[in-house]
Amino acid sequence: MRVTAVLVAYNRRDLLRESLAALAAQSRPVDRLVVVDNASDDGSAEAAAELLEHWGERARLLRLTTNTGGAGGFAAGIAAAVAEDDTDWVWVMDDDTVPGPDALAEALAVHERYAATGQDDLAVMGSRVVWTDGADHPMNTPKAKIRASADERARAAEVGCMEIRSISFVSAFLRAARVREIGLPIADYFLWNDDFEYSARLLRGARGLFVPGSVVTHKTAKRGSSDQDPGPRFYFEVRNKLWVFRRSRALHGWEKALYAAATARRWLRTFLASSDRAQLRDCLRRGWCDGWLRAPRPTRMVLRDTGVPVDVMVEVERLSKLER
Template identity: 85%
Template sequence: MRVTAVLVAYNRRELLRESLEALAAQSRPVDRLVVVDNASDDDSAAVAAELLEHWGERGRLIQLTENTGGAGGFATGIAAAVAEECIDWVWVMDDDTVPGTDALAGALDAHAKYRETGQDDLAVMGSRVVWTDGEDHPMNTPKAKIRAGATERERAAAAGGMEIRSISFVSAFLRADRVRDLGLPIADYFLWNDDFEYSARLLRGARGIYVPGSVVTHKTAKRGSSDQDPGPRFFFEVRNKLWVFRESPALSGWEKLLYSAATARRWFRTFRASSDRAQLRDCLRRGWRDGWRTKPRPTRQVLRDTGVPVDVMVAVDRLSKLEER
């Protein structure tokens, strides 16, 4: 198995340094590394360039001229990764994710155990994500897949994991061939729900597991769940979730109903915990309007003229056509 790590950076130079040093220290070395700098205005690009020097041809820095959000950054980096036909897995993370020494080794060990139990239909793996206190991070702790069959649960358990239906981009392993078949994350999401939509799309008709033996630290400012007060970002939560339910093939009909109910409960908790409900109401109004009246633009259109290198843009164009089918 050959693995390319894709790290998206934006204005967190010190955390970026820590993350890149952790990637370089993996007990099972990463085969390739792509760092996408989302037009940072600190020294993130310089930090990445410095630490990529020892990677030689195995490392690549892509400096975008516009901030395309996490969604655009991951679409760019994943396109660059899978353009190399020899790559089997793409390991994605943000610049505030610090992998443990055995994070990659743990994931690949789980994959090997999974293959021993039957067909190699594994499309996605997710690491155990902890906060700085070593406890599970509630923002990135997945739930078991609803209505998973007995065989699916048994195979996941035999690999030391748990069957999943979606995963966050905080240390997710994406099967490169599956990406080549189904396309890229939708860059127009900008942030929030891009990882939910994309991982659910890759996992529809395929298998995914949560791997506790692969551990990373998500160094957010606070240890909180996704329903805590998001401030102005709540606009993206509302608009993008409606885009998922209306436009994406990631979920079946019954799943859309189930996730819609869960979303309503989460929004209620968000409002209840907020100290600025007027701002959230404005985000809800605008997000609801745009979520119903618009749909995501093609990823190739969003990333055009944002500094994506020509060879990567060729891959984006090809993979974006799959997303548009």
């Protein structure tokens, strides 16, 4: 199995250095590395270029001229990864993610054991995400797949894992063959819910596992969930959730109903905990309007003229046509 790691960076130079050092120290080495810099202005791209020198031809830096958000950065990076025909897994993460030394080795070992229990239909794996104190990070806590069959639960338990329906991009392993089949993350999401929509799309009709032995540290400023006073980013939460429920083929109809109800409860908690409810109301209004009146633009349109290299853009164009 050949693994390409994709790391998306934006204005967190010191954390980026730490993340790249952790990737270089994996007990099972990464085969290739793609770093996508989202037009940082703090020297992140220069720091990445310096640290990637010892990787030689195994590493590539994509220096974008426009900040395309996490969604655009991952779309470009994943396209660059799967353009290499021998890539089997794409390991994605943000620049504030620091993988433990055995994060990759543990994930690949689980895949091997899981394939031995039956059909090799594993499409996604997700790491255990902890905060700096070693406790599970509430922002990235996986949830068991709703209505997983007894066979699915038994196969996952046999390898010490849990069957999942979606996962965050904070250390997710994506099967390259599945990416080539269903396309890229939708870049127009910019941030929030792009990983939820994309991983759910990858996992519709396929298997996914939470792998607790693969551990990474998510070095956010504080240990909390994303719904704790999100500020102006709440706009993307509202708009993108509506796009997931109305425009995406990732979820079944009954799943959309359940997730919509859970989303409504989450938004209520967010409002009750907020110190600036006027701002949240404005985000809700604008996000609601755009979520109903607009559709996300094709990823190939979003990434044009953003500094994506020509050869990667060719792959983006091809995979973007699979979006629906």
